[in-house]
Amino acid sequence: MTKQVNTTEESTKVFKALADPIRLEIIRYLNQLGHEVSCGEVGRVLAISKTSGSYHFKILQEAGLITAHKVAREKYVALDRSTFDQYLTHFWQNF
Amino acid sequence: MTKQVNTTEESTKVFKALADPIRLEIIRYLNQLGHEVSCGEVGRVLAISKTSGSYHFKILQEAGLITAHKVAREKYVALDRSTFDQYLTHFWQNF
DNA sequence: TAGATAGTTCAAAACATTTTGAACTATATT
DNA sequence: AATATAGTTCAAAATGTTTTGAACTATCTA
Numbered sequence: 001m002t003k004q005v006n007t008t009e010e011s012t013k014v015f016k017a018l019a020d021p022i023r024l025e026i027i028r029y030l031n032q033l034g035h036e037v038s039c040g041e042v043g044r045v046l047a048i049s050k051t052s053g054s055y056h057f058k059i060l061q062e063a064g065l066i067t068a069h070k071v072a073r074e075k076y077v078a079l080d081r082s083t084f085d086q087y088l089t090h091f092w093q094n095f
Numbered sequence: 096m097t098k099q100v101n102t103t104e105e106s107t108k109v110f111k112a113l114a115d116p117i118r119l120e121i122i123r124y125l126n127q128l129g130h131e132v133s134c135g136e137v138g139r140v141l142a143i144s145k146t147s148g149s150y151h152f153k154i155l156q157e158a159g160l161i162t163a164h165k166v167a168r169e170k171y172v173a174l175d176r177s178t179f180d181q182y183l184t185h186f187w188q189n190f
Numbered sequence: 191t192a193g194a195t196a197g198t199t200c201a202a203a204a205c206a207t208t209t210t211g212a213a214c215t216a217t218a219t220t
Numbered sequence: 221a222a223t224a225t226a227g228t229t230c231a232a233a234a235t236g237t238t239t240t241g242a243a244c245t246a247t248c249t250a
Contacts, residue, residue, distance in 0.1 A: 008119045015119075019110035020238085024103045031190065040196060052239060054198055059237095073196045073247045088186040091179060095126065115208085135226060147209060149228055154207095168217045168226045 006087060006094045014087045017063035022048060023056050027079065030066070036078035101182060101189045109182045112158035117143060118151050122160070122174065131173035 017023060025046050030037070043053040057077060060066045064083040068075055086094055112118060120141055125132070138148040152172060155161045159178040163170055181189055 008116050008123070011119055012114060012116050015110050015114035016237090019107060019114040021103050021107050022238095024106055024110075028103070028190065031187075038196080049240080050197065051199090051241075055238070058198090070197090075197065084186060088183045091183040092126075095123065111207090117208095133226080144210080145227065146211075146229090150208070153228090165227090170227065 003086075003094070011087060011095075014063045014065065014083065017059050017065055020056070020059075022046070022052070023060055026056060026060065027065070030077065030079045036076040038074040038076055040074065042077070098181075098189070106182060106190075109158045109160065109178065112154050112160055115151070115154075117141070117147070118155055121151060121155065125161070125172065125174045131171040133169040133171055135169065137172070 018027075026042055029042055029045060039053055039057055040050075042048075043050055048056070057066065057068065057075070061068055061077075064080055066077045067080045068077045070076075113122075121137055124137055124140060134148055134152055135145075137143075138145055143151070152161065152163065152170070156163055156172075159175055161172045162175045163172045165171075
């Protein structure tokens, strides 16, 4: 056990990150795949410009909803399910 | 069983409603109380202007996060926990 | 080395949300 | 009837978010 409750500020950041159709589609795609992919692949599949993609991945990352690591030129992203658990699945427990 | 999955549009509406510190504080207060209260009381407790309160309650209501009914002059609101269950607690099931 | 590919950064433009105050409806109190 | 209270609506102002294109860094390929 590491934490008691989510502050309003933290929760706001997570819900803001979830409050956009493009980001929900990114999450949907990462969830379907079930493994990490490059930002480029996600962008091609969902037809997002690379600048816009870069912006959305940053928002998701700063909210802790995805993890990312760079391999040479490419950035690989995957869902961080523990954050979804903390803020969504266990919403009432941590609220 | 009434529904299979949440569309991106519906989910966006719910997460937008949750993505604001004032609205999260309203939800927090309604959750603590555990019973319905008038908008006026919530506004006084959280020190929100009545116009701003009216706006935020509308957003919460349109997202289905609260139920409301009028009794004479006053509007009573309470959390609609089934919506929280559908979009948060059972996020992955309905996604 | 030159050109291509993956992604980031920046500032401006476009767009969306929130706050404010005034005017309003409806109900309650004196 | 006059005044007060609870809440809504409207338009303008203030803020905040997202998109866009150009310029950039770093890595890869020929």
